[in-house]
Amino acid sequence: MNTSVSTATRPAWHSSAIGGLLFGLACLGSDVALAAPVDRTLEIKLTVQGHQDWVNELQWSKATTRQSYEFSIPLRSNGRLEGANILEQDRDLRLAIKTEFLRRQGLERLKASGLDPDSPQLQQDISKSMQQEIFDCKGDSVCMAETHGKYASILAAALEPDNSALFEGEPRYRFFFGYDGCPTTIRAAHDTQVEGETGYGRKKDKIYPFALSMKGESTGSAEDLSTLCLSYTSVFDTKESKLFVENVDVPNARGTITRTEFGETSNRDDQELPVPGVVLEWVNATLREAPPSGQAQTKLPLYLPLDGNSTVLGQFTGEVDARLQWAWK
Template identity: 35%
Template sequence: MCGMLLGMHDGASPAPLQRQLKLNVSVDATQAWKNELQWSKASSQQRYELTTQLHSDGRLYAQNLLDPDLDKRSRIKSEFYTYQGLLELKRENGGRLPSGNALMPEISAESLKAGGSCLPGVDCPSASPQRFSAIAALQDNTPAQIEQFMKSFEAPGGKWLYFTGFAGCRNQLRLNYTAHFAGEQAFDHARKKLQPFEMDWVANTEGSAEEKASLCRRYTITLDTGSGTMYVENAYLPSPRGTSTRKTGRGLDRRESDLPPPYELMRWVGDTLSKNRPSGSQEAVLKLTQPLDGNSTVLGLFDGTAKVRLSWSFAEPAQR
């Protein structure tokens, strides 16, 4: 178990922390499409307002769980999740860890049921990858090595707080989306006859209970307490559930659909938040070369721009 991840707490157990992440994103986009004689023009206005809570164990760790070096990040995460799994097993087994050849019999019946002979999230949804990593570590290392590994997380000198989502968090979503597409397309490819079409997308939603429950688990954030720098992993914007209405010479097609944010917007938000201050705002004009409607099967050339604005904050939740 090489390269142990070091952490810190100052004698007493650290106090858990809670923070609130707020994101506001606005989009004003236009795009043209051309494929031989086929063509269309599109415009879209979108707004995403997202608030969710994350919590931390309050411990200061020595390395960044979201280190920009992906190989290093993978190692740090692996060690951290092993440590979490060991704590989980210890809590479930009377404050001690199973060890040696008697590892499996010493794990409680509850632990075995949750993580003994199944795949996490598949045939035993209560089992966690952390638990499986911990069991593997216990099988491959001596009790002394395991104890040293766990103690290393309490060594002084850390500066990183780790924040993760949690089930049942308080959150809010407000999503507004309009888009209009119009042009001519050869819907009958055999005859190659152009037909005019129009399509409108509309969504105005505060999210379903399922979407809000999913949002609680979406974000992982680390905070450098020395510099105040925030790192965000895989910034997420939901696709609002709305209505798609398409009109062609063959009639009107109306259906419920998930309306995707532009690919370039998602990439820009992710890049902006991957390393930044805990609060701020930024504006940009993005070149749109991927289809606004998400349909790449029509091929051809897509050319457009999106004026985008992002504001964010990551701070203690307001007292109620």
């Protein structure tokens, strides 16, 4: 498919606590404006077209799929140029840079929180304060994500050693995050059709017609739009004009799944219709480090069923043609 760190000995609970909270980085942003904010929009278009055959003794099926996804994610930077890349390709170095970024943000938040940084029970004070704020969110997913991001940085400031030397490089990287209320757009369409025969009984020798249809179009609910925006973190290298994107989240289309098996037909509405896993892996590998705008195309094998049910036995063969376009505006 296409595409020296200072550390200190820490207790096991310490490392796992920080690791568990690093997911809040995308919700963290920067609440200390050190320069004029910079807004950009990441636009992505993905089309998927493929076919798949399945054989398991007397059982068989043939499938086709056509999928398209167009979405735009507004992202915001505080405008500051940093000397290190939080999406550095080396995994260990990336984790160290992220942790130091959280620690620096946390120092500011710790000062503003009213918590005593010299308290002998600082960790417990932070945990208690976080639990109260999460409770006050009353189940709101955006509020809870932002709260986790806030306290990830505060916890890093309280527990992590000073690793600020990591940021002493040439200021060239601008960090971009999703933000609450960003005007995200989604257009997703999915059409997968499967026909064949399946067997019933211990020997699977009683054969019945089988059909599966997964079809739908959607533009995303308010929660889908907000969640998609907040899930994105990007870095732009102003020196080499490179874009780094972490964990590309392709929004699933929603629609109806109709299954006919053993003489009975069932319908399920408003279901998420899956994107093939191999396609998601390829998209992530392509945009992990890329020019600010571009396109890519590949053909990928389909060894797993298109409905995502990995428990089905037998042999799956097929191929999907995936085409990707992106633009950083």
